[in-house]
Amino acid sequence: MTKERKTKDVIIIGAGMAGLTAALYAGRSNLSTLVLENAIVGGQIANAVGIENYPGFTKVSGSDLMTTVQQQAEAAGAEVDEFDMIERVDLMGKTKIVETQSYIYEAKVVIITSGMERRKLPLKEEAKYSGRGVHYCELCDGHMYQGKTISVMGGGNAAVDAANFLTKYAKELYLIHRSKLRADKASQDKLFANPKVKVLLETEIRALHGEGRLTSITIYDKAKGEERELPVDAIFVNIGVVPNTHLFEGQVKMTESGRILAGEDCRTNIPGVFAAGDVREKEIRQLTTAAADGTTAALLAEKYIESL
Known part of the structure; x- marks a missing residue:
């Protein structure tokens, strides 16, 4: 059966802090935005019982924090889909292709926030x-x-x-x-x-x-x-984590450990493809830096789309 094709401005792969923050900012920029998540929305931090180092909260559970960010992103117009598994991506062209079990999506921008999984x-x-x-x-x-x-x-x-x-x-x-x-x-x-x-x-x-x-x-x-x-x-x-980047091998440049090479502007080697959060090669990985990455990637994605 031929899959239905759908078009989006921005597809975000991963619904952790970086991905949901990117969705919030992309949605507020009036970009049609879809977040695809193969596991649970919220990422690994959703399992945290008590977070005490996120600004604005004396103490908050990971699930409560991520539920709030998801609600903000959806209120801004972003769509979050956690049930349609990604089968392949083709990021090299001007139009990016993300194929799931149900659809073939075409997008101007892909933001990779696929995070890590436990070893x-x-x-x-x-x-x-x-x-x-x-x-x-x-x-x-x-x-x-x-x-x-x-x-x-x-x-x-x-x-x-x-x-x-x-x-x-x-x-x-x-x-x-x-x-x-x-x-x-x-x-x-x-x-x-x-x-x-x-x-x-x-x-x-x-x-x-x-x-x-x-x-x-x-x-x-x-x-x-x-x-x-x-x-x-x-x-x-709990013996460490590995990057969820196998989908992007051979397209996006990575380190030997599998993290994506992207600077503080979150731009990868492919125009229109950004990487944010723990999946990006960087020295510091915290909830706050993931949110910062998501913000940066979404705002620069808007500028990229405007330039097309």
Whole structure:
């Protein structure tokens, strides 16, 4: 069946902070704007329980903040579609093509705000236990383990914050990391003060076990040189992120790690294609810098369209 073709001024790929901010500004500029999201609207920050460093809010949940920004973007005229998966893009021509499962879109500008996704647990059994004890979203799946033994893998802010959140459900909780913790001191202090928590540093997870569902993991204590089996009902993995840029390979210039090369003006090597937020190669990645990128990309997209 031939897909219906639709025309937009701006297509934004990704509905995190950068994408929704870009949609807000593009909509306010009277540009027909579509945001396409393959996962959840709001991006990874939607899972944050309490954000305390976003200007204007003493403390706000990620879901509440992103819902507000989405409502602002839609009120400005932008359309947000989170159910139509993107199959391919062709960005090299003057008219940009974005093909989804349902439509073929033609646009004057594409703004890439596809963000990052959590790195998968690098064990051969990961696929077997994914969703059956191996999880990547504590806010989505933590409630499944009320009164159970939960483990968290990772040592950065995301891992420690996840562990702190999951203590509300866990009977006991293990934070497991192969080296030292890198999380903020306040988050670490909160974790260490919780009597439910045991922190296992210099420790690797080497295998997963269980019939149908995860029931235990094999861990290796590097300091002692000892391996043992640890009974757990779940492991929540927070070991870094990878850029969602596979759709754009061979078209947009990227770093070896897969982030898109674009300056502070968010322009890529292709005229009419911008990159904003965590997907862009830059030194600082915060909610505020994502919002700034989205603003910049949308306003310069308007100038680009005017120049055509």
